[in-house]
Amino acid sequence: MGAVDATRTDVLWLDWNESPLGPPPAAVRRVAAAARRLHEYPRHLLDEVTELAAARHGVAPSQVLLTSGVDEALDIAMTLVERGWAVEPGFDFHARVVAWGKPFLPIRLGPDWQPAGRDDIRATDAVFIAQPGNPTGNLIERDWIDEYRASAGIYFQDETYQEFCSAPSILGEELGPDVLVYRSFAKAWGLAGIRVGCLVGEAGLIARLEPLRRFMPIDAVSLSAAAGVLAEPDFVDALTAHVLRERPRLAALLRASGLFLDVRDTETNFVIARVERGRAAALVAALERLGVRVKPCDFFGLDDWIRVGVGTAEDHARLGEVLARLRPEFAPRAEAAAGPA
Structure with missing residues (x-):
């Protein structure tokens, strides 16, 4: 699949x-x-954004460590443990564990997209969970989370999509000395073009991690953007409300298109849809030729699914027109529609 010029204004x-x-x-x-x-140097901005993020999340500034995105947060966490575990199919926590030269062990999702049990997680291991998940977009059951919070040496919960989901953040609870929560400024904050997030944990754990952060890891422009939206958070509320309103409409549009075997509304700012086996790449390429970019989920280990971000009502109308053009070529055959998921 050829690359699309990112400066083009006609691409959705x-x-x-x-x-x-x-x-x-x-x-x-x-x-x-x-x-x-x-x-x-952005000395003053590091302190300002730390204090604003702490106030936003209802914790003390001593419980917040700013990082240049989730990768730096994961790298810092990996210094504390010997092995890393994560759900698969799921977000690519695997890459950072392996980058540290440490063993990665998968926790497989079942047919209901809930993780299986493991009884071999050690007190020297980290468990990395995205809640809600990516690309599945669903919530992991709370009983499972509680069990693995108790058994892991470090329990790391990535709450990048928290604003869009129906479950409360665990930041409203006593975290304990071995829990880290990552909060992103990319999604509900509308700042995907910068690399800023924060780790939240007990003050003692954050104090252990702070010396491991790179010197001045976040540039002044990114910190300024984060400070702006933290100081005036009405945009977050507006974007969250927009996604919650338009997400079920996007799911309904995909179902009505006749191209998909299954469409899942999610707890995130995207919807996922399953195509006929082996045809995801071809559909993604066909959409791209018509000026619409969506993401195949095989990168995350979820074959035959595509991920479609929530857009505006106008975006969805254009998407619907393009899907209608592709229906003669990509509508599932009768035997595929009747087959197992």
């Missing part, structure tokens, strides 16, 4: 879960102002 980008409402205006204003201070 529904593949990377970017904000359909554009960037937060407050973040844009702060970034513009930051351009006049690019000659300075």
Whole structure:
């Protein structure tokens, strides 16, 4: 599949879960102002964003460690453990565990997309969970989470999609000395173009991790954008409300298209749909030729599924027109529609 020029304005980008409402205006204003201070190290901004993030998440600043995205957060966590576990199919936690030269062990999802039990997780292991999941978009049952929080040396919960889901964050609870929660500014905050997130944990654990963070790991522009949206969070509420309103409409559109064997509404800012076996790549390529980008889920280990980000009502109308054009070629055969998932 050939690459699409990212500067093209006629492409409908529904593949990377970017904000359909554009960037937060407050973040844009702060970034513009930051351009006049690019000659300075962002010392003051690290403290400002830490304090704002702590206030947003209802914790003390001593419980927050800013990181340059989830990869740095995972790298820091891996320094504390000998092995890493994660759900598969799922987000690619595997890559960071292996990058550290440490064993990775998968926790398989069952047919209901809930993780299987494991009785060989050690106190020197980390368990990495995305809640809600990616690309499945569903929630892991709370009993399972409680069990593995208790058995792992480090329990790491990635809550990147928290604002879009129906379950409360575990940040409202006593976390304990071996729990880390990652919160992203990319999705509900409309800042996918910057690399800022934060780890939240007990103050003692964060104090152990802080020396492991790289010197000034987040640039002044990214910190300024995060400060802007944290100081004026109305945009987060508006974007969250938009996704919750448009997500079921997108799922209904995909079901009505006649191209998919199954469509799952999710707890995230995307919807996933299953195509006839072995045809996901061809459908993704056909959509791209018609100016619509969606993401195949085989990268995450979920074959025959595609992920479609929630857009605007106008985006969905255009998507519907393109899907209608592709229906003669990609509508599942009768025997596929009647077969097992």
